[in-house]
Amino acid sequence: MAEQSTLSAARDISDAAREHARDLGAFVAASPSSYHAAAEAARRLSEAGFTGLDEVDEFGREPGGYYVVRDGAIIAWVVPEGAGPRTGFHLLGSHTDSPSFKLKPKPTIGAHGWLQAGVEVYGGPLLNSWLDRELLLAGRLVLTDGTEVLTRTDPLLRFPQLAIHLDRQVNDGLTLDKQRHMNPVWGTGVPSQEDLLGVLADAAGVEAAQIGGYDVVVADAQPAAEFGQDGAFFASGRLDNLSSMHASVVALVEHARAGGGEHIAMLTAFDHEEIGSGSRSGASGPFLQEVLERIGNAFGASDSDRYRAYADSVCVSADAGHSIHPNYPERHDPANQPLLGAGPLLKINANQRYATDGVGAALWSRLCAEAEVPYQEFVSNNMMPCGSTIGPLTATRLGIRTLDVGIPLLSMHSAREMCGVADPWRLARVGVRLFAS
Template sequence: VEQVAAFDAHLFDVTPAALIGADATLLASARLDNQLSCWAAVKALAGAPQGEHHLVIVLNDHEEVGSDSTTGAGGPLLESVISAVCEAEGLGVAARHDAMSRSFCLSADNAHAVHPNYVERHDPRHAPLINRGPALKLNGNQRYATTSRGAALIRRTAEVADVPLQTFVSRNNMPCGSTIGPITATRLGIECIDVGVPQLSMHSARELCGADDPARLVRLMSAFLS
């Protein structure tokens, strides 16, 4: 190659994931946020039973930079796929919108666990801990999409799957991050529920979560899909 016209450059931590800690209860890896949720979704879908309902997972790009792209949650991908499926089944526009209004979406994105050096950053009653199960996320400013109906559904799902479920509500005097849940709910009118595995060192080259929580997220997703 004599001249490069354009390029996309990415830096990667290539160190393999590892169990760490005195009792090997912590998982250290690059890109846990949010490839952990992507892995769990693929695994849950692969093991889901076939039924009368369409089961879909979408792994959007660019969530960390706003989701406004052709492959991000703000783009047309998911809506286009749903429209194509409905058209193949002979459903019109009204029937498609009705189907979406009766659907549910589990928006899975890792959550900020309580850091032992900064416990004051969390509300003491809504502080997710590592290895205590996935966290259900709620926010009064709609930074997360979870409604009371969605919260009731996923809590019941967690009970059926025997998965411990924590609750995360950010302090009202601190800013709160967001996910693709509100974007998807707004664009498509689908009821979205925000959940995620608690982790430390989010957005670092090397992130940390509980070794037990990824499998719990798979069980929760599997129960949700069934």
Template sequence: MTIPDQTRAQAQDLLNFIDASPSPWHAVQSVVQRLLAQGYKELKEAERWNLMQGGRYFVVRGGASVIAFRLGQRALAETGFRMIGAHTDSPGLRLKTHTAQASDGVVRLGVEVYGGPILATFTDRDLSLAGRVNIRTADGFTTRLLKFDTPQVRLPNLAIHMNREVNEQGLKLNKQTELPLIFGMASDKQNAREQFLGHVASTLDVNIDDILTYELNVFDTQPGAFWGAEQEFIADSQLDNLASCHAALTAMLSSEDASATNICAFFDHEEVGSESATGAGGSFAQDVIKRIANALGLDAEAQHCMLAQSFFISADMAHAYHPNFPNAYEPSHRVMVNAGPVIKTNANQRYATNADTAARFMTLCEAAGVPVQHYTHRTDLGCGSTIGPIIASRLGIASVDVGCPMWAMHSLRESAGVMDHGHMIAAMQAAFRS
């Protein structure tokens, strides 16, 4: 397989993006840094918006969701907008509020399961912690991002001598009693809470008593990598769904002078249902679109015209065919790695795709010169969902669900194809130009 230099560079940039973004808050920080470097201006929700035709803007809500947009060259009521949505969160482990506990000579950190991770993949990995910490100030508090670059915690497996059936029955972990992570040896001078918070405080150079709250998740410190006989695959954490965020952002930043207004919307909490102020089920997308329309002077009738002319691409990863498990797939819908973006369809509206929107995305792929695949889940297996149906129903716009094929979705170490990421960027560039 011949992989163009640009495509490989895009895949490497994706791995760099993921490795710098071990939490949803870090992911938004990574997005914002790239937006600022391209001349985008930050807007605040609590301030009035004054927008200029052709202007570039972004707004952050809750630290873990961000919507960026570039106003098009033509009137918004005539073209509508071209919007790509994805999510910043990934399934995994989150620290409990009172996380540290000392017993049997060690300090362990209690965790909650966030979303639907493959828990067994967290064992025997070089794990660390990342997220946000709220620090007391004279007039309230300030938020600091925290990322420990070196391994801080571990979830050791039980030896096979004490779990003889593990290879036949699979690794099963009790979420309450068997997931606490080993953090360190217990101290005679500090209790477990002081030992943990003291470590955080020292890293942030603050006092323990000034730490008010934190939201920290567990991540794998192993960096992303290319693999395969021709290095045609990539492996990393959080490909679901930071790969879609990266592809959409890259496409928007490289698509100049678009006729229609372009929007990238990246939401938190998709993995737990999206029903939050910062999730796709909240008002964030509607609020931003309404404020754009109001700032440009569109009356109610013009706003309806705007929505009728718009197109939304919900970008989330797709299930690639795994040759070791053929019975897990619908026989006529086996999508392959490095064979192009995937259009996802479900008759019960778990995906937003319909015949019209699928055809529209197919023509975009044709215009970009990239292949396209179609995926439908096995009828006798439960189908996951995305932000697609949520945004489509709230905005009332034509929508399609797509994604790059990948293996080991929701594993701590996921895999995908180098070519697919480049193909998805090209398809999204065509969407923003349309």
């Protein structure tokens, strides 16, 4: 009966869910780098009436929506009527970055008549999935006067795979050397006479000589697509973790329009999760704590008020998780086997690689019931150590009760991942309930 219920949920796709998935595709297309993701979220929030703040500004206490961007991260919140120094926070957390390749210093390289880009592996991408795809470059350029501008090229790059005629054993096991084999081609010519930074400068409308620094990554250029039986699947780059970030933006905007809620609703989207979160814009950094304290300060909160507010707070850390893989069932827990399209995951780990505990699990169950959303539990096979998320970091830094959730994926950390069409929308529905509670 449970299996039948799961299959029914996987095929229950509303028009609203499909519309949400298509908007997610547009969000991903607008967000080829973490800096673009933060900017796209800021754009959408501004259109919904949120006030953008600079970190040097005073934070107000008036009811309404606000956001602040730090590099490739963004935090946004809605202050309800009647908020005070002890008002707690309901947070929905995610991250803006995805596994990829980052442009090195002296990026214009090549040999044997080819122009190539010198790149460094960022995070843990499935290297083979990046082969033979049309790719673009995107990120931020920092000019010598300190001005920051976003840049993105048209499809420009490709990691060309060696033909099978030149490697007859390739199907017995592909081995890719990260230094020798993972430098994409982008043209022909002599590297000393070409300038990849010039291409990025042209795309941004600035002069190459103005560039003093840059943070630029490689991104898949292929648009998102629905496919499969009855269009039940959704494929796109960067679903880990733009699926969660997009859901949180959608939920916060809907909450701001509806009003209500006793807590300060907050979206947190950090950078650098894929490389450990240790940065000024990562979950291990001070960004969230500083924003929370500054909001409290606007209400004249004492240390005691602040701790009482945190005790009345909860953080839902949303990051993509794993669906059961039909070709590798032995890699999954034999009793807990989530399926694409059957609802978002509640992620559990005995060693607190995920922050969920019994209290958080009960809260998630209630929120999903209120949102009329099915959910699934995920736990790793005991022989497969799991990754971690921003959840335990947030719980450890602030003492706020935290639980880990996310939509199930196949092909996680591939250049192109897949999920169930309905699951991102369902995650957003639960986010609305979190913010309203």
